[in-house]
Amino acid sequence: MSKSEVREGLAFLMPLILVLVIFILLGVLFTVMDSFFRDVTYLPKKFIGLENYAALFGDRAFRQSIEFTFLFVLVSVPLEVFIGLVIALVLNESFPLRGAVRASILIPWAIPNAVTGRIFELIYNYSYGGANYLLRTLHISSDPVHWLGDPAGAFFSLVLADAWKTTPFAAIILLAGLSAIPSDLYAQARVDRAGFMQRLVKVTLPLLKPVLVVTFLFRTIQALQIFDIIYVLTKGGPGGSTMSLSMYGYLSFSAGDFGYGSAISVILFLMAFGFSLGYLRLGAFGKEIS
Amino acid sequence: MRGKIRRIKFILPLILSHLLICCSSSQEARVIFAVGGTPAELKGWEQLVNGFQWRSGIPIEILLLPADTDQQRQSLIISLEAGVKNPDVFLMDVGWLALFSHSGWLEPLKGIDTAPFFSKVIELSDTYQGNLVALPMYMDGGLLYYRKDLLNASGISGPPKTWENLLSTSLLIQPGMRRERPDFYGFVWQGAEYEGLICDFLEFAGSNGGFILKDGLIRVNTPENRHAVQFMHDLIWKYKISPPTTYTEMKEEQVRRYFQRGDALYERNWPYAWNLHEDEESEVRNRTGIAPIPAPRGAESVSTLGGWHIGVSRFSDAKPEALEFVKYVTSYMGQKKMVLLLGWNPGRQDLYLDREVIEKMPHFSKLKEIFQNAGPRPMVPYYAQVSKIVQTKINGVLAGRYSSDQALKEADEEIAALLKRYRIE
C-alpha cells in the first residue's frame, strides 16, 4: 500500500464521506446536542441538561409510544419475514408465469408509503371499503367492521398495511439467499429420501440462517421507524393508541418543541443502534461485508 | 490533470444545486397569501384577492394550504421557523395564534383602527406585548342546525335547549326515519381526533365545564367535564344516535355532508354550513333551522369561539404591500363582500348592523350575540400541545379505550407535566 494509493483512495472516497458526514453523522450529533436544550419556538433557548429525558421518563404518551412501537415490531417483523419466506420458497421453484408473479411482488414495494396509506384508508373505510366488502361477500360477517375504530383494530390494520408494503422486500432478500444454496445439497437430500418438510428444516433453514438474520435486522430497523403509514392512516389514533416513536417525535416538532422532539428521536436512534449491535454480534455480518 | 478532474467532480454538484435554487424560487416581489379551507372558501378568496389586485395594482398570489387546520399549522410553522420570506400574509386559526405571536413570527400591524372589531377577541388574542399583530378575519361560533320539518312532523315546537332534550327528541324521531333511511342518525358532530373535537367538547361541557385556568395551571378533570365526555361516549355507544365513524372520520365537512344528505336530525357545525345547506342541490334546503348550542343541565350554553385571523410574517419581503392587503380584507367593504358572497361572519361588529347584510342573512343578529359571548380556548402558546393531550384522551374515551374518569385524570397529569417542563407555573 503506497502513499499515493492511500491518497487516491481518499480522494475517491471523499465525496461519499463528505455527504454522509454533513448530512447524516453531523445530524445525529446535532440532534443529540439539541436534546439537551429547551428549544421551543416561543421560549428562549436554554441549556437544560437531561431535563428533556427526565420529562420523557414521566411522559405517559411517550411510554405508550414505546410500547406501541415495540409491539408493532414484535408482531409485524416475524409475520413479514414468515410470509416473505413462503413467497421466496414459492418463487425459488420454477413454474410457468413465474416472471409475472415475481414482477407482482415488486409492485407493493414500488408504491410510495403515502399512497399505500391512502389505498388502505379506502380499503378500511367503514361504509364502502374493500375490506368490509370482502367480509360481506365471503360471508364472514354481515356487519361492517370498524377497522380503524378501536385500538386493536387499528393496530391490526396497520400491521396488515405495512406487511403488504414490506413483505416483498423480505421475500426478495430471502430469495437471494435461497438461490445461493447449492442444488446438489437438495439432490443429496432427495437421495437420502428426505421429505419436503425435512428438506426444509435440515437443508434450507440452516443455510438460510445468515440471510434470515439480515432480513430480520433490516426489517426491525425499518419497523422501529414507522411513520408514513401511521401519518396517513391513523395519525396515531384512535385515542393515541397507534402512536409510534417517530410519530411522537414529529408531533413535538410540529408543535414547535424541537428540543423534546430531539430527545425522542435520540431514544429511537439508541434503540435502532442497540438492535443493530445485537444482530451484528450474531456474527452473520462479518461474512456479509467482506 | 487528475486534480482538475477531481475538482470538477466536486464543482459539478455545487453548480447543479445553485441552478436548482435559482430555478425553484420565484423571482417577483409579490404578496403571497397562504390560506387553507374548503373549496367554497377558496373561491371566495380568489374573488377577494382579484378585487384587491385590481384595485391596488399589487400582484398577489394565493398559496393553497390543506383544509385541515393542523396541517396548515405545520406548514406555516416550518416556513416561519426557517425564516423563509414566503408566505407574506396568512390566516391563523385563533387556537394557534398565541403560538405564532409568542414565537415572534408576526409583524406588528400599524395604522389600523380596531374599534369596529369584536373587542374581546382583539384584546385576548390579537394583541401581543402591546402591539396589534393580527386581526379577526372572520368569527366562528358553534351552532346547532336542525331539521325543522322533522321536528314539526313530530309535533315538537322548537329546537332543543338542553342536551337532554336533544337526546330525547332524537330517540323519538330516529327509529321512524330509519325505516326509509337506514343510515339516519339523530345527531352528527365532530368527534375525530383533532381540534374540532375540543370545540365540540367545550360545548357539551357548558359554562361550568371546559378548561379551568387557575393558579397558572390548566385542568380539565371536573365533574361537569367527566359528565360531558361520558355523554359524548353514550351518544355513540349507548343511545346510538351518533354514527360510529364520529370519532374516526367526522370533521366539519363530513358532518355537513351527512346532514345535507338528509341523514341527520341535528348537526353541530360552524356558521359556514348554512349557505351550503340552502344551496340549490341541497336535500335539506328550506328545511333547516339554526339555534344556539344546547346547554347541559344546571349550566348555560357555550358556543366555542373559533375564527381565523390574518397576520403578516415578520420575514416577509413585501410588508407594506401585505399590510395593504390586510387593510383591504378587513375594511368595511372588504368584509361586506365576504358576507354577501359567501355568508362569512366578519370580524367587524359594525357589519352585523348593516341593512343589506341583515336582509340577506337574517340569522346574523343572533350570531352577533353568540360571538360576543362565545367562549375562547386558552390563549397560551403551548395550547396546541395541551389540546393534543385532551383530544387524545377524549377520543380515547369515544374509542372505548378509557373511561371518562381515567381519561380526564390522565389529561390533567400530562398537562401539568407539560407546564412543568416549560417552567410555566
Added chain:
Amino acid sequence: MTEERLQKLLLTLGAFFTFLFCLSPFIYMLFTGVSLRPDFLRPDIPFVPTLSHLDAVLTSESMHFLSFLRNSLIVSALSAILTVFIASSAAYAVTRLSFPGKKFLMIAILAISMFPEVSIVNYLFKLMSAMGWINTYPALVFPYVAWTLPLSLWILSSYFARIPQDLDKAGLVDGCSRLRVLLKIIFPVAAPGIFSTGLLAFILAFNEFLFALMLTTDYSARTIPVGIAFFQGMHGRIPWGEIMAAATITTIPVVILTVIFQRRIIQGLTRGAVKE
C-alpha cells in the same frame, strides 16, 4: 395424494395467493380512480367508468398535482444521478485500492445507514434553513443522496468486486489515471449494476415522506407523497376518485419501471445473487 402432487398444489396455491395479495390493493386503486363513485362495491351502486377524476387531477391548477409530480421526478432523478456517481467513486476505492481502516469504514457506513430519519430531520431542517434551501430542491436532493448512498455503495461494491482487476491493469499500463479507468473501463462493464443502483436510488427518493414533509412547505418543491397525503380535492368530502386517480398517475411510472426492470432491481437488491 403423493408428496409431489401435494407440493405442486401448495406451490400453485402459494403463487396464486402471492399474486393476489400483491396486486389486489393496486387493482382496487386503479378501479376507484376511474369509477364515478368510490362506493361502487356496495351492492346497490353500479360501477360507472369515467375519466373525470383523471381530468380533474391533471387540469386543476389549485391542486398543484402536476407540480408535485414534476418535483418528485426531478428530485428523484437528481438524487439518483448524484448517488450513482458518488457511490461508484467510493466503490472503486473500496474494491481496487487499499488503505487503512477499510473494514472499519464499511461497518461505519452500514451503521450510519441505520439511523432513523426522525433523528436527523430536526438538524436537516435547521441546516436547510440556514442555507436558505427550505422549500427548494437541494433541501431534498442532498439528504436523499446521503440516504441512498450506503445501499448504493453496497451494491456497486459487489459489482465492481466481480470485475477482474486485469482490466484496470491494462488501462493503467497504458497510462490512464485511476479516474479514467473508472470512467472509461469500469463504468461500461458495470453498466447493469450502475443502472440497477440508479433505479433503486430513484425509487427510494421518489417514495420518501418525512423529509419531504418537514423540509418543504408548498408545491414549489413538495413531492408527490406529501401531496397525496394532503390531498383534499375540490368538493369537500374525501375525494377518493381523485385521490386514486392521482395515486395511479403517481405509481404507474414507477410500476412500469419496476416491471420492466424487475430482474435488474432484484439483482441489485441482492447483489446479483438471485439466479435466473
